[in-house]
Amino acid sequence: MRQALRICRKEFNAYFLSPIAYIVIAMFLLVTGWFFFSTFFLFNQASLRAFFAMLPTVFAFVVPALTMRLLAEEFNIGSYETLLTLPVGFADVILGKFLACVAFIAAMLVPTLAYPITVAMLGSLDWGPVAGGYLGALLLGAAFSAVGLFASSLTRNQIVAFIVGAAICFTLTLISQMLFFLPRNLLQVFSALAADVHFRTIARGIIDTRNLVYFASVIFIGLYATNLVLKARH
């Protein structure tokens, strides 16, 4: 576990060594800021619902952009060989990189705290859903990170990793809305798989075990699949 934290620290710092971090953070703030505040005054409501509502879609693109380099770049430049011959196990490598990405997402969300603060100054803001929203955002980010890391483990090409990761995350987000033509009971099964549905529940301020279990499952499956891919490469 200590090795995982060391890798995590190195990976987290690595984000800021390349322009990726600055570009992604800027894009994220620009997109969410514009879409949130452009309609905010029309609703005349002191809530962040519109901000959280678009997070799953935005994350489906932003998070794979953060995870794409994590393993694909190592395979490409060959540093994976130096990494794996250090005294670390597969679990250390995977957990370290995963945690670094989650930490980065948390850092990326920090500037958006300006939104609830601004809104609270304009009207009476209910802080419960806001707290739930940020917790949900972190869980959602973590789940997508695990998926993105898996996509990154499949290839040595970062662009391929990004497209595969974004495709899976996007499908997970919108699966319930894409399949509206299915019969009702079948649709219920798929909406249980939809990240969007689970996220919205938490973002309303309701912390339900089902939603937590969902995100924990996605994280576990993503990381475990990555583990299998790395072992197969071994």
Added chain:
Amino acid sequence: MIHIEGLTKYFGDVCAVDGISLIARQGEILGLLGPNGAGKTTTLRMLTGFLRPTAGSIRVKEHRIEEQPLAIKAMLGYLPESAPLYHDMLVYDYLRYVAAIRGVAPDRRSERIRGLGDLCGINEVMHQTISALSKGYKQRVGLAHAMMADPDVLVLDEPTSGLDPNQIVEIREIIKRIGREKTVIFSTHILSEAEATCDRVAIIHRGKIVADSKTAELKERLGGGSRILITLDQADAAQVSRELGVLAGVARLEVLEQEGPLVRIAIICTPAPDPRPELYRRIKQTDWVLLDFHQDTQSLEAVFRELTKES
């Protein structure tokens, strides 16, 4: 120290390493020699735990690689071919990261990095990004990375490839210095390098070991004895062959060149007795003029070519 037995690796249907057995003792420099694609890198990758063997066992001290890969990785320092390091990092930051992962105590890290900087001659590039380094410096940073935790075994994959002659000599010196106390295994396809640096040489060809012995012994055993080159003036090739071919210690006699009265011959000797005194006496009795008489010891190069010839 290191026991490798029956090591085999298949990539799909392709057999890269085919039942290699090797032993490396402490304080020994072992060179893995072979043409391109012989399986040197694959062997080293299995030893360092990067690839899993299809069959066979690897033991370092009392640890087996399939049971305690982390214990073995902790004892091993590895420099992969062409030193693949993180491009974006500063050399110093990279070495600090390796020091942390390698478990160097926090208060000793700066000291250790400075020591390695002196040893590998990288102090002046400590604050450059790795991508800005020349190949030679990158190689040295890789060497510092491999030696970070003062490992018992140093594994180097073609450590001198792409370096200039001065750097090659420096790296060889470093390898020799480390090899006095530790075990060093390195691969190369440069024969003079193996000859100059290694205590023992194992030649790999098509995934198999075709020779494994002390550098000096190998030359002796496989060189088929030495060769004597003689140039004579005022002589006749047929007569020379007749006269000298029958002497004790001469296995074979080849006429290399006949140009008028000038004859160049090569005498392939049997291991014993030494035919030189007898050759000299016989030539002295004739009217031939002796222009050149020298022994040509078979270099490792000849041995290597002999063993790895495409059959």
